[in-house]
Amino acid sequence: MxxxxxxxxxxxxxxxxxxxxxxxxxxxxxxxxxxxxxxxxxxxxxxxxxxxxxxxxxxxxxxxxxxxxxxxxxxxxxxxxxxIENDSVVYRDLFDTKLMGLMVERPSAIIKKFNAKYKESPEAATYYYYNLSKNSDYIRRYRISKDMKWIAPTEYGDLDITINLSKPEKDPKAIAAARNAKQSGYPKCQLCWENEGYSGRVDHPARENHRIIPVTIQDTKWGFQYSPYVYYNEHCIVFNSQHIPMKIEHNTFCKLFDFVKAFPHYFVGSNADLPIVGGSILSHDHFQGGH
Ligand SMILES: [Zn+2]
Structure with a gap:
């Protein structure tokens, strides 16, 4: 060793x-x-x-x-x-995230730096924040780099295909432990603000190294963060500070425009608020964007 x-x-x-x-x-x-x-x-x-x-x-x-x-x-x-209880990927992730969290400044300090960069330009702010998210290991670079990506020509145009390998593989020991664990309602889901700095459990990822940037969307408080699993370039998530369900309505479009007004170099979109087709977390109002 x-x-x-x-x-x-x-x-x-x-x-x-x-x-x-x-x-x-x-x-x-x-x-x-x-x-x-x-x-x-x-x-x-x-x-x-x-x-x-x-x-x-x-x-x-x-x-x-x-x-x-x-x-x-x-x-x-x-x-x-x-x-650590077991020498397997879920337990190792829980442990090393705690170590990484020690080196990431507190949310208020990160938000101040982000806002100072934003005064330079929105690009400078997202550049800073994306690099932080990788350096802190919130985005695990060494797993993302194992993703398989290629372009497939189709009769409708070129299709980008990605096989994402950065979500931890199934861990039988963790699955067994999660089955016996007491059900926890905290945080309510993986998109809730309460994930910031959270220790994690066998059935919920550790986020000690995670920091969220507050943004204002339709006069309400929303959070801006990257997806730890990065399906595409600078894959970000914009989420309601409240744990309320997805609902596609007129105001959804106003919200989407508020975000791209603040970050004109980014795009943002939404999954449907219907089960199965969206395949997303429908219990928490959120959008997905990127560079
Ligand atoms: Zn939630």
């Missing part, structure tokens, strides 16, 4: 290299990681982590591989020391 001390340093170095944390945050971050790992000492030094951060790849694909490897080592440690 990899040296846990080295893995801790590499994770902090990743945070520094991607701008999740700054130099002044290094010791604090290392200590936070140690707490989650149940450790109380390390030989990590600021200069060493700065040096390691210079070795973190900048290429998108290599950066994903780097994080996958480091988190894998930390998950292995958690499995070997009993920090």
């Amino acid at each position: 990899a040296d846990i001390n080295v893995a801790v340093k590499k994770l902090a170095a990743y945070g520094l290299a991607t701008g999740l944390i700054e130099k002044e945050d290094i010791i604090y971050t290392v200590n936070s990681i140690l707490i989650v790992l149940g450790l109380d000492n390390t030989d990590a030094e600021i200069a060493e982590i700065e040096k390691l951060s210079a070795e973190v790849p900048t290429d998108e694909a290599e950066l994903g591989c780097y994080l996958e490897k480091v988190l894998g080592e930390l998950d292995d440690y958690a499995a070997a020391t009993g920090l």
